[in-house]
Amino acid sequence: MSLIEKLNWRYATKKFDATKKLSKEQLDTLLHAIRLAPSSYGLQSYKVLVVENPEIREQLKAAAYGQPQLTDASQVIVFATETNIDEASVHKYVDNIVATRNIDRSMVEGYEQTMVGTVNRLPDEQKIGWSTKQTYIALGVLLTAAAEIGVDACPMEGFEAGKFDEILGLKEKGLAATVIATIGFRAHDDHYSHLAKVRKPAEELFIHI
């Protein structure tokens, strides 16, 4: 299948086959893709939870209006923004750049100052909003990668974020859940898998200038 055929094949899976689990290789590929997702400045000011524990997933389901994907999918992926992005976050990231590229810190001093300026300038709410948007890039990468390797997924905003934070102990880790995706394999009788995909016509979506 071409990329476009694969993107047409994917859909927001409503009913997963609870007996089918991702292989270690499939899960590794998707997590690797998430890890390679770009983010503003490259800061990756978020963490990604991979939830398999059945009891925790029952609790998450209750905090997601009982949606069965939470327990029937192979894994629940929870994107969580850091809520305390500060100079220390920047310094840690620059440490990583210096080590990965084996360069002198002076070479990225200007870049570091730019980033420090940004995180010091923005009020907390704006920083969290900014970082939240980055988690949506990672979500887009995950969904495309899943389609690419034939894994089903359901992106979900319909959950009580505060309850997720509580169940997953995110607040004390300086994190807040932003968006989730359940991944696994569609049930053969998922009614939604047979529906035609609805998208704006190209003439309406795109403006050529």
Added chain:
Amino acid sequence: MSLIEKLNWRYATKKFDATKKLSKEQLDTLLHAIRLAPSSYGLQSYKVLVVENPEIREQLKAAAYGQPQLTDASQVIVFATETNIDEASVHKYVDNIVATRNIDRSMVEGYEQTMVGTVNRLPDEQKIGWSTKQTYIALGVLLTAAAEIGVDACPMEGFEAGKFDEILGLKEKGLAATVIATIGFRAHDDHYSHLAKVRKPAEELFIHI
């Protein structure tokens, strides 16, 4: 190349080869991928500008701190959220569902009411924030698709959104620029293309539960 190799191959291209343009097929594939990107409720409450006009691109460059990607890339893709998401937006979307799936409107009445409830409940600022996040999913899909077909891209938040809105006449269309991506082909001498990719180690990025 595997998907992971392709995602490692991609990077935020700083210097494009201004002589190289996407083929019609490559551009069509990327726009098609954007069109297939998922969004909350499937509403796609945004538009996507594909900017090729050289004079307009000079103006956009000036409004993006002079970054050369704006004029040297093959195309500038501007994601723009709708600023007036309302009941009419929902009804139009439901019209599309009914026509695409050839179903009776009564079958999606409940869904329509849910969406109307959401757009009526949220204050404008929250609606725009919500819709802005959806454009970042589309951005993630675009970046992954570009890597998949060997096209370079640079996601960019560093631009003056208000000026972009003015240059592109977005305000009068009920739109506001949220994020952009330049697409094309890397110049052989783009220093950044040879740098090792810096990402958080998996142990730091992921929390397994």
